Amino acid sequence: xxxxxxxxxxxxxxxxxxxxxxxxxxxxxxxxxxxxxxxxxxxxxxxxxxxxxxxxxxxxxxxxxxxxxxxxxxxxxxxxxxxxxxxxxxxxxxxxxxxxxxxxxxxxxxxxxxxxxxxxxxxxxxxxxxxxxxxxxxxxxxxxxxxxxxxxxxxxxxxxxxxxxxxxxxxxxxxxxxxxxxxxxxxxxxxxxxxxxxxxxxxxxxxxxxxxxxxxxxxxxxxxxxxxxxxxxxxxxxxxxxxxxxxxxxxxxxxxxxxxxxxxxxxxxxxxxxxxxxxxxxxxxxxxxxxxxxxxxxxxxxxxxxxxxxxxxxxxxxxxxxxxxxxxxxxxxxxxxxxxxxxxxxxxxxxxxxxxxxxxxxxxxxxxxxx
Amino acid sequence: xxxxxxxxxxxxxxxxxxxxxxxxxxxxxxxxxxxxxxxxxxxxxxxxxxxxxxxxxxxxxxxxxxxxxxxxxxxxxxxxxxxxxxxxxxxxxxxxxxxxxxxxxxxxxxxxxxxxxxxxxxxxxxxxxxxxxxxxxxxxxxxxxxxxxxxxxxxxxxxxxxxxxxxxxxxxxxxxxxxxxxxxxxxxxxxxxxxxxxxxxxxxxxxxxxxxxxxxxxxxxxxxxxxxxxxxxxxxxxxxxxxxxxxxxxxxxxxxxxxxxxxxxxxxxxxxxxxxxxxxxxxxxxxxxxxxxxxxxxxxxxxxxxxxx
Numbered sequence: 061x062x063x064x065x066x067x068x069x070x071x072x073x074x075x076x077x078x079x080x081x082x083x084x085x086x087x088x089x090x091x092x093x094x095x096x097x098x099x100x101x102x103x104x105x106x107x108x109x110x111x112x113x114x115x116x117x118x119x120x121x122x123x124x125x126x127x128x129x130x131x132x133x134x135x136x137x138x139x140x141x142x143x144x145x146x147x148x149x150x151x152x153x154x155x156x157x158x159x160x161x162x163x164x165x166x167x168x169x170x171x172x173x174x175x176x177x178x179x180x181x182x183x184x185x186x187x188x189x190x191x192x193x194x195x196x197x198x199x200x201x202x203x204x205x206x207x208x209x210x211x212x213x214x215x216x217x218x219x220x221x222x223x224x225x226x227x228x229x230x231x232x233x234x235x236x237x238x239x240x241x242x243x244x245x246x247x248x249x250x251x252x253x254x255x256x257x258x259x260x261x262x263x264x265x266x267x268x269x270x271x272x273x274x275x276x277x278x279x280x281x282x283x284x285x286x287x288x289x290x291x292x293x294x295x296x297x298x299x300x301x302x303x304x305x306x307x308x309x310x311x312x313x314x315x316x317x318x319x320x321x322x323x324x325x326x327x328x329x330x331x332x333x334x335x336x337x338x339x340x341x342x343x344x345x346x347x348x349x350x351x352x353x354x355x356x357x358x359x360x361x362x363x364x365x366x367x368x369x370x371x372x373x374x375x376x377x378x379x380x381x382x383x384x385x386x387x388x389x390x391x392x393x394x395x396x397x398x399x400x401x402x403x404x405x406x407x408x409x410x411x412x413x414x415x416x417x418x419x420x421x422x423x424x425x426x427x428x429x430x431x
Numbered sequence: 432x433x434x435x436x437x438x439x440x441x442x443x444x445x446x447x448x449x450x451x452x453x454x455x456x457x458x459x460x461x462x463x464x465x466x467x468x469x470x471x472x473x474x475x476x477x478x479x480x481x482x483x484x485x486x487x488x489x490x491x492x493x494x495x496x497x498x499x500x501x502x503x504x505x506x507x508x509x510x511x512x513x514x515x516x517x518x519x520x521x522x523x524x525x526x527x528x529x530x531x532x533x534x535x536x537x538x539x540x541x542x543x544x545x546x547x548x549x550x551x552x553x554x555x556x557x558x559x560x561x562x563x564x565x566x567x568x569x570x571x572x573x574x575x576x577x578x579x580x581x582x583x584x585x586x587x588x589x590x591x592x593x594x595x596x597x598x599x600x601x602x603x604x605x606x607x608x609x610x611x612x613x614x615x616x617x618x619x620x621x622x623x624x625x626x627x628x629x630x631x632x633x634x635x636x637x638x639x640x641x642x643x644x645x646x647x648x649x650x651x652x653x654x655x656x657x658x659x660x661x662x663x664x665x666x667x668x669x670x671x672x673x674x675x676x677x678x679x680x681x682x683x684x685x686x687x688x689x690x691x692x693x694x695x696x697x698x699x700x701x702x703x704x705x706x707x708x709x710x711x712x713x714x715x716x717x718x719x720x721x722x723x724x725x726x727x728x729x730x731x732x733x734x735x736x737x738x739x740x
Contacts (some may be wrong), residue, residue: 063504070534074520074527081522269518269579272482272589273535274507 067275071283093245104237108194110138113160114152121169136198159185160195227396234307239390240363250292251333252350258337259346277422285330312397324410325386331417338424357383385410435460435618440490450476452641463619465632473641474622478589511585515592517576521565536583550578570601590621626724658727665722668696670715
């Protein structure tokens with residue numbers, strides 16, 4: 061045991077000195093994730109409201125004005141003005157001034173009165189698929205409501221759905237996105253700090269010196285991981301505090317369990333940072349490699365896009381990304397109040413990944429020492 | 432135990448490239464052994480193999496009687512290493528650097544304090560105890576690096592180009608320190624490009640194209656047949672404006688090598704052409720000399736290249 065981790069304590073102490081001696085790096089390492097949390101936490105809102113809409117009302121009747129009123133009342137559409145002609149309607153959408161165009165035909169009121177089908181054209185700009193989907197479904201809903209009001213003058217609906225949204229009742233985007241963001245920010249900061257610390261030793265030639273000493277590879281690796289792990293853990297606490305206090309995301313589960321189940325993730329990202337540091341010759345290279353881990357973690361971890369909707373290949377990729385599991389832990393505990401019995405699998409996967417990464421880094425390190 | 436370091440037909444290959452080819456030597460305890468050779472000739476690779484970091488492809492070696500193939504962890508505890516890059520943490524103070532390496536070698540408590548005081552006294556760096564390594568001059572950095580390299584009282588110390596880029600006064604101070612330690616029985620294995628440093632060593636090995644091509648004391652090397660080919664004489668030519676004469680001298684028959692040493696030209700000349708040379712340079716004073724170490728290595732290198740072709 062002692063031989064396996066030889067050098068751990070002095071390396072740990074030295075690394076802590078490096079951190080304290082360089083307050084600039086310390087400050088930015090802790091501050092930048094915090095700034096990003098504020099920036100992205102406020103910017104990201106996937107609930108689509110107030111889509112710019114223009115109307116071409118050829119009917120000019122009480123009925124057509126009532127329909128426009130219903131569109132406006134939905135909060136999804138914001139009526140920005142009227143188009144003069146059919147071509148004008150297309151022009152406005154093409155130029156990007158509006159995303160939705162509604163044309164109510166001249167015979168709209170007549171068709172309603174005669175019991176025929178009044179056709180309303182809704183033009184939707186499909187360049188943003190979420191906006192388009194929201195516009196289509198809401199306009200269909202508006203038409204349905206209007207039709208029902210027409211055939212059921214009493215106003216009593218035969219069937220009514222009462223949706224009860226559990227765990228995030230107001231369906232606030234922040235509640236969904238900020239917990240995921242915690243994982244992403246923690247990952248970037250931790251990987252970068254530890255990878256740079258080891259590559260710096262390579263650049264300065266101190267690594268060459270260290271491999272000539274009896275320091276064991278695992279002693280070196282863990283000696284680096286402990287101080288940076290402590291730093292990352294402190295940052296996690298700070299980020300969670302901001303999430304709770306500033307973004308008002310309630311934590312439904314146990315905070316203690318959340319912190320405890322964050323440890324396997326920290327282990328994994330620290331290990332990942334070490335693996336990167338064995339590949340990189342220069343700090344710039346390490347920086348690029350660390351940045352390279354961000355995009356997959358953002359797009360394939362379920363942070364933004366549903367994993368269930370991905371093609372099988374990307375679902376497989378997402379299952380080897382550590383962030384996938386940590387985001388499940390974060391959302392599980394924060395949003396649904398899940399506990400250890402729900403999340404032990406995720407924690408186990410992360411622990412295994414972390415240990416594998418550390419062993420891989422140690423092995424790689426021994427091999428390189430020989431060159 | 433007489434031999435501190437031995438290499439026995441040591442061969443190291445990286446894929447198809449042979450970095451060290453059939454190298455054998457033995458360094459007795461307390462000797463300062465100089466190791467010379469061009470960059471990339473295999474000097475650092477040999478050090479790494481002797482420290483147990485690299486498994487030899489063939490052959491082997493020992494450090495203080497320990498097998499470099501089997502006893503690598505034990506060897507590391509008894510060997511000191513200092514590289515050209517010094518391996519110091521610039522943001523740590525002198526004291527912290529020494530304390531770190533003491534910790535790494537497992538020296539703790541009172542023993543660490545006592546040993547720290549010893550190396551501080553030995554290297555004379557105690558006045559700078561609280562100064563950051565980054566703020567030290569090259570010479571002091573070098574002494575600190577040595578202090579760190581010997582903190583665990585190693586009996587064998589490898590110095591890989593320890594004086595590159597250091598001023599002459601600091602270099603001399605370091606060599607004084609090495610002699611003092613070698614007097615106490617520490618064995619040094621020093622690689623260098625400086626001939627004056629090589630001449631301070633007890634014995635010198637010269638490695639060229641992965642092979643150890645010469646080994647011995649400086650006088651032995653100067654008498655080496657390969658460096659003094661039969662039928663040739665090495666001469667020193669005292670002449671005004673040697674640089675203007677050099678080119679024409681090189682074109683004269685029987686002149687194998689010619690190079691300028693200050694006010695003189697050193698040349699390797701076919702002995703039977705010597706009278707002709709004297710006749711050709713009436714204004715010059717020509718007298719035979721023993722070759723300098725540099726002469727020896729240059730002649731060796733050209734001879735090897737000639738036979739290789």
